[in-house]
Amino acid sequence: MYREVPGSVGDLGAACPPKPHPRSLSTSWRGRARVGRHCWARQDAEARFPLSTKWRGGQGVRPRRAASSERYNPAPVKPRFRPVLVLAALLAACSGARVQPPPVPAPAPPPAEAGKASFFFPVEIPLAEVRRIVEESLPPRVSDEQKQEISSALQDDYYRYALERGPVEVGFTGGLLTVSFRVRGSLTVGGKLAGLPVHETVDIAGRVRGTASPAITPDWRPDPQPTARIELDRADLQVLGAFSISVRGFLQERLNPVLDQELKRAAGRLLADLALRRKAGEAWRSLHVSRRAVKDENLWVRFQPLELSLARLTLKDGVLHTGIGIAGQLSLSLGTVVPPPAVTLLPPLRVDSEHDAERGGGFDLEAPVQASPEELSRWTDRALRGQRFRLSRDREMEITGAGLGVDGDRMVLALDFQTGGRDGRLVLRGRPAMDAGTSLLRLADLQYDLASGGPFLRLADRLHRAEILERLQKSARLDLAPLLGQAESGTAHAVQGLFPPGLHGEVRIDPVRILGLGISGGAVWARCRMTGTISPLAR
Incomplete structure (x- = not known):
């Protein structure tokens, strides 16, 4: 002109x-x-x-x-x-009526700097395995010989006993491990009676019953609180008819403390063999992580564990159930590589309720995902290039390029297109929103502008603006399902890769849920929640 x-x-x-x-x-x-x-x-x-x-x-x-x-x-x-x-x-x-942007409202408050995540690694321990460990921990034979006053009628009193145990039976009742086994042996009492050496031996038989708590202190020390009692069939022992000794009371007084110590030692051995502390420590260290969450995508996840818990033991179908729980801060970023957190020492252990032990293994992630405009623009171009949208019954629009940015509280989507052999560019503005129950990202309060195009396109824009806007409102939706599907499979692989040695399970991811969208600080963020299950981890 x-x-x-x-x-x-x-x-x-x-x-x-x-x-x-x-x-x-x-x-x-x-x-x-x-x-x-x-x-x-x-x-x-x-x-x-x-x-x-x-x-x-x-x-x-x-x-x-x-x-x-x-x-x-x-x-x-x-x-x-x-x-x-x-x-x-x-x-x-009238080169296409320019859309004036609406007044920019107060910016939405930014999401929390970090989300939260919790992992629960279930551990299954067959009761037969516990019995084996206790069996190997308890000595097969107990004996002792001591000089001790037994009766005023004797001088140089002494006693000697030797007991052999039978197979160990292990159970679990009321949150306590129960231990039981038969014993057989003999008790000898001797000394000098009227200056003459005398001794008397009696065969004894009975059963030892005991309980031990699987409790662990906050500093990972076993706290079994054992109680063991011997029950004998034989009650009395006559020594040359001069006096009698209560065998039951005599041996209980001397054997019960010994059995308590053996049971405590067995509980410590059981805890050591289960290696719960070692596994928890390896899981704790391995979860101080920053890594790519989705293959071939610039999406990074960072997790910093803060809490450690152990579920109480429960018994079901002959199997003891417990688990290691780790909770902490989770953050995700699109386009920005974040460094891993510094590894910290194990925190004090917290013991969860019995209900927690009965739940299945899994994880719960909820975190804001912040995306830089540059990375969003790259991903949008890859997702939309080549897509076709119908503008009318006899006209289609093919996307030849796309870019995404932010302006205030709105997303700006620029689309290079071809229609009828003519090139043009549309600029769409709107607030990001998700259709309920879907993975479709749309622009609410959509407005558009024909930023470039020849006279024919501008005249068509002038004459059919209302119809084009209606078509764009129906078609301008970005399906995030492919990206979310990659995130699900990628997260399953990533979570499985976080397992320390000795903890191996199948990871299954539930569909990702987007809880909210917004724009803050020139970047687009979404708050997402992802849950999944981890199959029980048998020892």
């Missing part, structure tokens, strides 16, 4: 619109004619007095008179061209 007068310098070098015929001007163009009259006057002057561009002795540019035949003499515009000029004026004045 504008041209530059050849050979003009200084103020005469300004760009001016061409001078139209007065009779061809519409009302709006007459206003423009008045405003630009000084430009057209300069054009007439230059037409009459063209400037030479040749330097003459350093005196600058000097004008020369033009021949009278070169003077400007405008020709009238023929009537058949008037509709073309009117259409050109319309397209120039």
Whole structure:
């Protein structure tokens, strides 16, 4: 619409619109004619007095008179061209109604800096395995010989006993391990009676019963609180008919403390063999992590464990159930690599309720995902390029390029497109929102602008704007299901890769849920929740 007068310098070098015929001007163009009259006057002057561009002795540019035949003499515009000029004026004045952005409301509060996540690694211990460990821990034979006053009738009193145990039976009742086994052996009591050496031996048989708590202190020490009692079939022992000894009371007084110690030692051995502390420590260290969450995507996850817990033991179908729980802070970022947290020492252990031990293994992740506009733009272009959208019954629009940015509280989606062999660019603005129960990202309060395109596209935009906006509102949805599907499989692989040695289980991911979307600090964020299950980990 504008041209530059050849050979003009200084103020005469300004760009001016061409001078139209007065009779061809519409009302709006007459206003423009008045405003630009000084430009057209300069054009007439230059037409009459063209400037030479040749330097003459350093005196600058000097004008020369033009021949009278070169003077400007405008020709009238023929009537058949008037509709073309009117259409050109319309397209120039109305190049697609520009959408004015709405007033920007107060920015939404930013999401929490870090989300939360908890992992529960279940551990199954067959009761037969516990019995084996206790069996190996308890000595097969107990014996002792001591000099001790037994009766005032004896001098140089002494006793000697030897007991052999039978197979160990192990159970679990009321949160306590129960231990039981048969014993057989003999008890000998001797000394000097009236200066003569005497001794008496009696065979004994009975059963030892005991309980031990599987409790562990906050500093990972076993706290079995054992109680063991021997129950004998034989009650009394007669020594040469001079006096009698209560075998039951005599041995209980001496054997019960010994059995308590053996049971305590067995509980410590059981805890050591289960290696719960070692496994918890390995899991704790391995979960201080920052790694790529999705293969071939610049999505990073960072987890810092803060709490450690152990579920109480429960028994079901001959199997003891417990588990290691680790909770901490979780953050995800799209486009920004975050360093792993520094590894910390094991915190004090917390023991959960019995209900926690009965739940299945799994994890619960809830965290804000913050995405830089650059990374979102790259991902959007890859997701939308080549997509086709129907604008009308007989017209489609193919996306040839896409970019995503932010403006205040709105997302700005720029789409390069082709339709009917013509190229153009649409700019869509709206607030990010998710359709309930779906993985579709849409722009609420959608507005659009035809940022570039030829006269045909601009005229179509002018005439069919309401219809195009309605079509865009229905079609401008980005299905996040492919990315979320990759996140699910990638997270399953990532969680499985976090298992320390000795903890191996199958990970299953429930569908990712997006709890909220927003824009804050020039970046787009979404708060997501992901849950999954971890199969029980048999020892």
